[in-house]
Amino acid sequence: MEKYEQLSVIGEGSYGIVTKSRHKDTNEIVAIKRFLETEEDTTIRKMALREIRMLKRLRHENLVTLIEVFRHRKRFYLVFEYVAGTLLDELERYNGGLECEMCRERIFQVTRAISYCHYNNIVHRDVKPENVLVSTLGVVKLCDFGFARLVTNPNEACTEYVATRWYRAPELLVGDPHYSSPVDVWAIGCLFAEMMTGDPLFPGESDIDQLYLIVKLLGRPCLRHLQLASKNARLKTALRIPETNSPGLQKHFSSWTPLALEFLSCCLRMDPTHRLSCTDLLKHRYFTHDRFPQRFLPSLRNKVNTELSSPLLRKLKTEILMSTDKRDERRTTLTNWTISLKEGSMKRKLSGDTTASEVISNARSFFDSFVITSRI
Numbered sequence: 001m002e003k004y005e006q007l008s009v010i011g012e013g014s015y016g017i018v019t020k021s022r023h024k025d026t027n028e029i030v031a032i033k034r035f036l037e038t039e040e041d042t043t044i045r046k047m048a049l050r051e052i053r054m055l056k057r058l059r060h061e062n063l064v065t066l067i068e069v070f071r072h073r074k075r076f077y078l079v080f081e082y083v084a085g086t087l088l089d090e091l092e093r094y095n096g097g098l099e100c101e102m103c104r105e106r107i108f109q110v111t112r113a114i115s116y117c118h119y120n121n122i123v124h125r126d127v128k129p130e131n132v133l134v135s136t137l138g139v140v141k142l143c144d145f146g147f148a149r150l151v152t153n154p155n156e157a158c159t160e161y162v163a164t165r166w167y168r169a170p171e172l173l174v175g176d177p178h179y180s181s182p183v184d185v186w187a188i189g190c191l192f193a194e195m196m197t198g199d200p201l202f203p204g205e206s207d208i209d210q211l212y213l214i215v216k217l218l219g220r221p222c223l224r225h226l227q228l229a230s231k232n233a234r235l236k237t238a239l240r241i242p243e244t245n246s247p248g249l250q251k252h253f254s255s256w257t258p259l260a261l262e263f264l265s266c267c268l269r270m271d272p273t274h275r276l277s278c279t280d281l282l283k284h285r286y287f288t289h290d291r292f293p294q295r296f297l298p299s300l301r302n303k304v305n306t307e308l309s310s311p312l313l314r315k316l317k318t319e320i321l322m323s324t325d326k327r328d329e330r331r332t333t334l335t336n337w338t339i340s341l342k343e344g345s346m347k348r349k350l351s352g353d354t355t356a357s358e359v360i361s362n363a364r365s366f367f368d369s370f371v372i373t374s375r376i
């Protein structure tokens, strides 16, 4: 801990505190998440270890980068690249909602980040504006994997958890133990509507009120969820709204373009099995009708490379340097390196004699996201 100087507190969560800090030797600005005492408290220990495990598995340009993890006086510390803003800041700054193209850029990146998590069998479970970090150039980096869960067996029951209510899917509100990745898709829909209008779509004051607001706009839950809700007298009251009174999204957002509306409705289907997957959302005409991904992705990659948040670059640089012959760790030019890159089942070996930033930009030109699997 001595190598970092704390500058300010950025966020205080239920399980710890996040500070903006400076690496004393390199002047690098980082965000450090310090968990509450982790030795004695098993919940916090589990939470910290879960977040570390998840973050180590995941590397993507739209996910926050974990630089290092250490323990000091019985606590876990997670050191992240520092990202200057959040979607919540943007929502506060742009009263009445973000400009349409900005909404599309933000939600596209959020969907990419979650699609990558789902591809790796990870459900984030706490997608909300505070957890969508946004860099100065507009690069989205999803953070907070404290609630994230690895799902390998779709029939496995999940434990109940307390994620932010306003973005909670109907299946969570009725206590369906078999929820999965569609809960993140629901949250994407809520986030999108909030970006477009500036107001939270379902600002429930209690779990019952939350379900009531959803049903009031979108109509009744699916049969399975109605059956689950019928076992709970309080939930039953939330569902006592005649179907004809639910205006639906089209009436509610009558000024939206048809494609934006259709995208939203694909996220906010009451039956989770009818919601689109993130992979399909990325192919939705809302994004593709004017070749937006083809224009946006190269510019995103440029931004990422420009920002190549020095922590990420330095971490990778150090990793690569450490695994070379260690002749001179200070030099920026690497010689005779070989790294294997892997994205999903695709593998590629790169070799050369160049700088670490070129290694990374080479890697990025081959893959959207990558993990370095071996280095010489």
Ligand SMILES: Nc1ncnc2c1ncn2[C@@H]1O[C@H](COP(=O)(O)OP(=O)(O)OP(=O)(O)O)[C@@H](O)[C@H]1O
Pocket (backbone or CB within 6 Å): 010, 011, 012, 013, 014, 015, 016, 017, 018, 031, 033, 064, 080, 081, 082, 083, 084, 085, 086, 126, 130, 131, 133, 143, 144, 145, 146
């Ligand atoms: N790398 C970062 N750069 C800048 N800000 C960050 C970074 N990581 C987290 N934050 C800010 O700190 C807040 C709290 O972080 P995080 O959500 O990881 O902690 P938490 O204890 O799990 O909080 P919560 O109880 O809200 O889930 C985030 O919502 C975000 O606004």
